[in-house]
Amino acid sequence: MTDSHAPFPKPVQKEALERQRRRCASCRTIITGLGRSGAQQHVFGEGVEAHHVIPHKLGGPLTPENCVIICRACHLSAHQGGRFADVSIYNDLKNLTMLAKIARIAALYPHYRG
Ligand SMILES: [Zn+2]
Numbered sequence: 248m249t250d251s252h253a254p255f256p257k258p259v260q261k262e263a264l265e266r267q268r269r270r271c272a273s274c275r276t277i278i279t280g281l282g283r284s285g286a287q288q289h290v291f292g293e294g295v296e297a298h299h300v301i302p303h304k305l306g307g308p309l310t311p312e313n314c315v316i317i318c319r320a321c322h323l324s325a326h327q328g329g330r331f332a333d334v335s336i337y338n339d340l341k342n343l344t345m346l347a348k349i350a351r352i353a354a355l356y357p358h359y360r361g
């Protein structure tokens with residue numbers, strides 16, 4: 248995962264989580280805290296992680312718009328087994344502004360806004 252190379256600052260993660268109305272952006276599980284702080288309340292006992300909508304390597308910024316907070320399992324799925332394993336989804340975005348790129352990929356997260 249590329250995330251560890253460019254971690255989102257905590258205030259940015261908090262803003263993203265509020266935008267999501269404290270739900271996982273992927274599966275809508277209730278998230279009560281960042282990192283492992285809400286793991287005990289999580290339905291599967293998982294911590295949560297911050298994921299780049301547009302990967303940092305592709306120029307994705309460390310802003311709330313480019314940040315989704317998702318369960319650990321949802322994060323693994325996003326990278327390894329899910330639709331984001333297919334990096335060709337980013338190829339169609341080449342001529343868009345960064346904000347438009349983020350909006351396009353963010354739309355793939357059903358609970359980006361809770
Ligand atoms: Zn990630």
Ligand SMILES: [Zn+2]
Pocket residue numbers: 271272273274275276317318321
């Ligand atoms: Zn989830």
